[in-house]
Amino acid sequence: MKLNVTSDRMQLNVTSEGIPLTERRGLDGVKCPCGHVNPPGTLICEACGRPLDDDDGLLNMRYEGAARRSQQKPRTIVDHLWRFFASVKVAVWMIVIALIASIIGTILPQEQFKQSSLPPEIFYPQTYGLIGEIYYRLGFHNLYYSWWFIALLLMIGISLVVCSIDRAVPLYKALKKKRLPTDPGFFRRQRLFAAVEAPEDAVDRLRAAFARRRFQLTEGKGTLLAEKGRISRWGPYVNHVGLILLILAFMLRLIPGFYLDDYVWVWDGETRAVPGTPYYVKNERFDVTFYTEADFPDPKAFRPGIVKEYATHLVLYRKDGDRLVEVARGTTRVNHPFEYEGLYLYQSGEQVGELYGLVLDVWDKQKNASVGQIHLSLYDPPEVVDAGGGYRVRVLEYYPDLRINEKGEPYSESPRPNRPAFILEITGPGVEAGEKNWVIAGVDSDTILPDKRFKYKLAGFDLRNRSGLSVRIDRGLPAVYAASAIVVLGLFMGFYFQHRRIWIRREGGTLLVAAHTNKNWFGLKKELVGLFREAGLPLDEAAIEQRRKTR
Amino acid sequence: MTSMLQMASAALLVAFALYVVGTVLYFFSITGRMMRGAGGPVVHARRFGERGYLVVLVGWLFQLAFVVLRWIGSGHAPTSNMFEFMSFLAFSVVLAFLVVYRLYPIALLGLFTVPVAVVLIAYASVFSTQATPLIPALQSYWLYIHVTVAALGEGAFAVGFAAGLMYLLVAVRQDRRSLETALVETVLWAILSLVAFIVMTFAFRAAGHEVVFERVVPDTGMKETTVYTLPALIKPHGAEKVTPGGLEPLFETPAWMRGVNAGRKFNTFVLSLLGGTVLYGLLRLAARERLGKRIQAWLQGADLDLDLVDEISYRAIAIGFPIFTLGALVFAMIWAAEAWGRPWGWDPKETWAFITWLFYAAYLHLRLSVGWHGKKSAWLAVLGFVIVMTNLVVINLVLVGLHSYA
Numbered sequence A: 001m002k003l004n005v006t007s008d009r010m011q012l013n014v015t016s017e018g019i020p021l022t023e024r025r026g027l028d029g030v031k032c033p034c035g036h037v038n039p040p041g042t043l044i045c046e047a048c049g050r051p052l053d054d055d056d057g058l059l060n061m062r063y064e065g066a067a068r069r070s071q072q073k074p075r076t077i078v079d080h081l082w083r084f085f086a087s088v089k090v091a092v093w094m095i096v097i098a099l100i101a102s103i104i105g106t107i108l109p110q111e112q113f114k115q116s117s118l119p120p121e122i123f124y125p126q127t128y129g130l131i132g133e134i135y136y137r138l139g140f141h142n143l144y145y146s147w148w149f150i151a152l153l154l155m156i157g158i159s160l161v162v163c164s165i166d167r168a169v170p171l172y173k174a175l176k177k178k179r180l181p182t183d184p185g186f187f188r189r190q191r192l193f194a195a196v197e198a199p200e201d202a203v204d205r206l207r208a209a210f211a212r213r214r215f216q217l218t219e220g221k222g223t224l225l226a227e228k229g230r231i232s233r234w235g236p237y238v239n240h241v242g243l244i245l246l247i248l249a250f251m252l253r254l255i256p257g258f259y260l261d262d263y264v265w266v267w268d269g270e271t272r273a274v275p276g277t278p279y280y281v282k283n284e285r286f287d288v289t290f291y292t293e294a295d296f297p298d299p300k301a302f303r304p305g306i307v308k309e310y311a312t313h314l315v316l317y318r319k320d321g322d323r324l325v326e327v328a329r330g331t332t333r334v335n336h337p338f339e340y341e342g343l344y345l346y347q348s349g350e351q352v353g354e355l356y357g358l359v360l361d362v363w364d365k366q367k368n369a370s371v372g373q374i375h376l377s378l379y380d381p382p383e384v385v386d387a388g389g390g391y392r393v394r395v396l397e398y399y400p401d402l403r404i405n406e407k408g409e410p411y412s413e414s415p416r417p418n419r420p421a422f423i424l425e426i427t428g429p430g431v432e433a434g435e436k437n438w439v440i441a442g443v444d445s446d447t448i449l450p451d452k453r454f455k456y457k458l459a460g461f462d463l464r465n466r467s468g469l470s471v472r473i474d475r476g477l478p479a480v481y482a483a484s485a486i487v488v489l490g491l492f493m494g495f496y497f498q499h500r501r502i503w504i505r506r507e508g509g510t511l512l513v514a515a516h517t518n519k520n521w522f523g524l525k526k527e528l529v530g531l532f533r534e535a536g537l538p539l540d541e542a543a544i545e546q547r548r549k550t551r
Numbered sequence B: 001m002t003s004m005l006q007m008a009s010a011a012l013l014v015a016f017a018l019y020v021v022g023t024v025l026y027f028f029s030i031t032g033r034m035m036r037g038a039g040g041p042v043v044h045a046r047r048f049g050e051r052g053y054l055v056v057l058v059g060w061l062f063q064l065a066f067v068v069l070r071w072i073g074s075g076h077a078p079t080s081n082m083f084e085f086m087s088f089l090a091f092s093v094v095l096a097f098l099v100v101y102r103l104y105p106i107a108l109l110g111l112f113t114v115p116v117a118v119v120l121i122a123y124a125s126v127f128s129t130q131a132t133p134l135i136p137a138l139q140s141y142w143l144y145i146h147v148t149v150a151a152l153g154e155g156a157f158a159v160g161f162a163a164g165l166m167y168l169l170v171a172v173r174q175d176r177r178s179l180e181t182a183l184v185e186t187v188l189w190a191i192l193s194l195v196a197f198i199v200m201t202f203a204f205r206a207a208g209h210e211v212v213f214e215r216v217v218p219d220t221g222m223k224e225t226t227v228y229t230l231p232a233l234i235k236p237h238g239a240e241k242v243t244p245g246g247l248e249p250l251f252e253t254p255a256w257m258r259g260v261n262a263g264r265k266f267n268t269f270v271l272s273l274l275g276g277t278v279l280y281g282l283l284r285l286a287a288r289e290r291l292g293k294r295i296q297a298w299l300q301g302a303d304l305d306l307d308l309v310d311e312i313s314y315r316a317i318a319i320g321f322p323i324f325t326l327g328a329l330v331f332a333m334i335w336a337a338e339a340w341g342r343p344w345g346w347d348p349k350e351t352w353a354f355i356t357w358l359f360y361a362a363y364l365h366l367r368l369s370v371g372w373h374g375k376k377s378a379w380l381a382v383l384g385f386v387i388v389m390t391n392l393v394v395i396n397l398v399l400v401g402l403h404s405y406a
């Protein structure tokens, strides 16, 4: 932002975009020699189109040279803030900072993707050494959810709002009031300009050619304006509004009840509460299917063990008093989630053939014969099991991860069955009072308590499949999609249409032709040549003056 | 099905050959000007330019046949692994070229764009070309929609890159050394490194070169083997060479580079850069001046309108941006919501799509509102495509994420 004071009340101002602003003749407006008084900051006279600067170069046609709020002299804090957020330079800086931060965030895995149970303060230095330590200390391990990154995105959002208002208003005014410039300076300083000798009826012939090419015509004060593709000018604003809505749509998840993100593991045949909801889910069966050779388009490429599908057949219940009432059943597969009234269950974890329980042979040492077999779940052990022959086994204690403390008492280190141990009591014929015994994984119970009548021999493992379900509610999703649609719509409007304007004016025997577009000058030039050809007025491409943009 | 796949491979080969021929024709449309031909240089350039266009168009139709046959043959859109994706990207680059060339028919654009497709197809063929059925994570029609649309946008960015590079080769002053001339040389060196990688891969594969390394994984005690098909300069961290004889590796991969085959990838990367350096050195010795300077002298004959090249580069990006946004962000969000239960999760691949998108947004604003035209804009167009390729190559192969094609 440069501000050159040339005299007490006259300023030559260059905006942050490097566009020279006109001299401001007093705070109340810029007076054009044609008599019209324009708002301060105006570049091109609203009435006659006369350029209001003393320059000779390409005329800046942005917003038709109309003034924007951010270009007026800031007076209050709000003005200063407005100016800050309305600056595209500032916006680009913020975008670049967000971009660089995002890149840094992908150098090492984010905490959520680190695939390790170690806490981050240990994981990063241990795995990546000093780099990891620094990365963690600076908070890059959780970058995208850090307050400053989110604040940055929000600031870009604010900038979007301010920028759009700052420019949409003058643009709207400028486009609504179609201007018919009369001043030759306006013509001469357009990027495409031609002055051609033309017959009397040239304008009439051009009018017909314009109509054939679907231009809209406006005429007055001796000037003809042909225009098309105006919709393109609104593209950026539609796009920006979409982006703001997108940010807001993502913020909907802050509303209680709008968003839920949880996870539950369910064994085959098991029913579990769905966290965060009043529902229960039963995993009736979890299937893993593999591709066979016949599935392979090219049999030579066949390798066994490539998974074709993970699917959980499930039933959803709601608790009604003590009973579970079925509300829905179905299947969830990868890419095809199960849905019930906005609750989604995603197939997102698979454990096949995991140890679920132990199968024990209950051995009567007196009779030297087996009484029967019992199954003990390591996750949800039963209270009592029937062992057969009138014997019942009661589970008195269960230690999934057995340890002994200093006083010699058993306790469980964790809920994970790393070293499962049971205290069992058997009752039945001959042991009416019951007989207690220890069962510790991997240890023969005889070695601990050899005097007991019964012993438990490991007869097998109960292996089962376990399905991991992501639990999601995201009521903001439709809003996210709608906002995205607006973003894309705006982009297509802006980039697949071009606003083309052609001004024609007769000055004596000469036709002044000027043309402007927001993109695709090459196409506009071709269109001009084509139009003139169709009107029977040869216009050589070389006769069109094209002001260079680049050096 | 097998016959379909064989026909598909044949079609791709023909397409590849035609792209090469097209490049040569575009080459003649420029250099041939100096030769005396009927009708003078302008007519000559136009004639060869049109022939080139026709050949490339036919080549593209063959590649279209490849896409269709491979789709039918494998039962899914050919965008599911690196080979399929990279060749599809080449397909989009040529499509974008065919469209942009209709808007701005300058032969030089063909000379710079079509080779991008040639390199991409060659690069694609480095990876396994076998057709395999889709793993569950990819079984969604959003895969087709998301990947193809994103690739189409990236194809347009590639044309923006080619035009940007063209602009720089002409516009950067080569009469004295500067930061800009150094950057031009760096870009050429990077391109040569990619070429070196492709050439080496095929050469050593043809020779059946193989070096096996073994290492004991500390946590599990299990043995892990890695097979190098390129000469082993750098061995995997903590591994021992098993293959007898041959070169002993000089270095070891640093410990923090983890993930599948980190050592091999790092070795390949370093070798490619070395190969690129050798190629660059040889060319430079032959040219006896900066390659950029030599190319510039040679392009002088083409008599380019720089304003027009600037506009082409911008226009290609402007055409690509909405498509890229739709494919790489919007469709990606829809698919992610369906597959993983969240529209956005900052997985490395997603993040890089976001980075690419932010970059081009910055490009557009700098151009439109801050007035960056010409060289500045061209540098950004080049850098933008470097980011696109970083996403496709580095992130896919090096960083592990949900998307890794392994």
Ligand code: HEM
Residues within 6 Å of the ligand: A085, A086, A087, A088, A089, A091, A092, A095, A156, A157, A159, A160, A163, A164, A167, A236, A239, A240, A243, A491, A494, B318, B358, B361, B364, B365, B368, B369
């Ligand atoms: C990352 C988010 C953004 C995206 C994707 C985006 C996208 C766009 C696009 C595609 C255009 C049209 C460019 C062209 O026609 O060549 C545009 C124009 C523009 N953008 Fe953004 N924009 C973003 C953020 C912003 C922000 C934060 C500001 C605020 C300073 C801003 C201010 C503008 C302005 C002033 C224009 C020119 C509009 C006109 O033609 O009058 N943009 N934007």
